[in-house]
Amino acid sequence: MLEYSIVEPGGILRVAPSGALTVEDFAGLARFADAYLNTHGTLGGLLIESQAFPGWDSFAALSAHLRFLRDHQRRIERIALVTDSPIAHAVELLAEPFVAADIRLFPFGQRDAALRWLRTCGRTAVRVLVVLTSHEQLGTTGRKTGFWLEELAAPYYVFKDAGASVTLASRKGGQPPLDPASDGEAAASAATMRFKSDAVANTQLAHTLPLSTLAARDFDAVFYPGGHGPLWDLAEDPRSIALIEAMLAAGKPVAAVCHAPGALRHVKSAGGELLVHGKSVTGFSNTEEAAVGLSAIVPFRVEDMLIAAGGQYSKAPDWQVHVMTDGLLITGQNPASSGPAAQALLALLRETPK
Numbered sequence: 001m002l003e004y005s006i007v008e009p010g011g012i013l014r015v016a017p018s019g020a021l022t023v024e025d026f027a028g029l030a031r032f033a034d035a036y037l038n039t040h041g042t043l044g045g046l047l048i049e050s051q052a053f054p055g056w057d058s059f060a061a062l063s064a065h066l067r068f069l070r071d072h073q074r075r076i077e078r079i080a081l082v083t084d085s086p087i088a089h090a091v092e093l094l095a096e097p098f099v100a101a102d103i104r105l106f107p108f109g110q111r112d113a114a115l116r117w118l119r120t121c122g123r124t125a126v127r128v129l130v131v132l133t134s135h136e137q138l139g140t141t142g143r144k145t146g147f148w149l150e151e152l153a154a155p156y157y158v159f160k161d162a163g164a165s166v167t168l169a170s171r172k173g174g175q176p177p178l179d180p181a182s183d184g185e186a187a188a189s190a191a192t193m194r195f196k197s198d199a200v201a202n203t204q205l206a207h208t209l210p211l212s213t214l215a216a217r218d219f220d221a222v223f224y225p226g227g228h229g230p231l232w233d234l235a236e237d238p239r240s241i242a243l244i245e246a247m248l249a250a251g252k253p254v255a256a257v258c259h260a261p262g263a264l265r266h267v268k269s270a271g272g273e274l275l276v277h278g279k280s281v282t283g284f285s286n287t288e289e290a291a292v293g294l295s296a297i298v299p300f301r302v303e304d305m306l307i308a309a310g311g312q313y314s315k316a317p318d319w320q321v322h323v324m325t326d327g328l329l330i331t332g333q334n335p336a337s338s339g340p341a342a343q344a345l346l347a348l349l350r351e352t353p354k
Contacts, residue, residue, distance in 0.1 A: 002015055002025040012046070013033060013047065015047065021065065023061050025064075026064035045077060078118050082107075128166050128220065130225065131222060131224050131234065133146060133147050134233055138297060146179045149183055150189055152195070154189070159342060168205055169208050174207065211243070216252065221255070221345055248270075261283035264276055273310075275329070279312060282313060282331045283313075321336045323337050330348065
């Protein structure tokens, strides 16, 4: 069973598990937490306190536990495990891919120390949302597309190595399609190899959050990796458009690289004109599209779209790094520009009061 209560001050949710934990236990916990969050908006942290962590009575109960953490992760910044259980580290490893929170272990009996740690939380970690495509068909060619691995992996580690909290999302949620061309030896890089060997990152990727469940208020910035997929889905998705508009309206930066600037196609500024109108922007160039042989396959070419929307488009020679920052908008030209675009986003966040 689970006993739970709100510990004041700070709105810390204390959970005391005992016995074999069931699906019903976590359903009750979710209702309790949601009722509090509907009024207060966020939790100061999660305190899990049990001398001998009891475990779960079934795989379904474990799944319910992880689902609770995943569904509430954007409003729980820290989790303290206060226990002497030998499986505590296993619990920590199981939870890590599903949460953006910091997790710390404390010996049983050190509840006060755990509470002090939870109460010092001040959202010092930057919260970055990474939005991936869910589209996998390359037009009518019968070939697969999706997101480009380098454009996820390089920014992912720029953010993680800087101490940022990274949440992965996609239009549909779950495992997003990977462009197979980005997973070959020719496209390999230190970042892609690191990502492919990172079990936590791959579990996080397999469980991306559906875009429909996200809100701009829960993040400090948003980053869109490319691959050809965004030209078909994110460019036209009203939830993505609304998210970008809400982020910018709240003074939060938005970055998009390679084909992902296509997601800006219908985004409008607060004044009602197309967002990129008059802005210095870049994206996958016409010559790069021609080089990969897809100029006649894509629904639109990024360079043409940005220019038609009134953007002040610029580019470097094919495959060279080129990043443009204009106000809160950052765009990168190609895969090589994805890491530098992420660095530009972090630099902008350091200049922008949270």
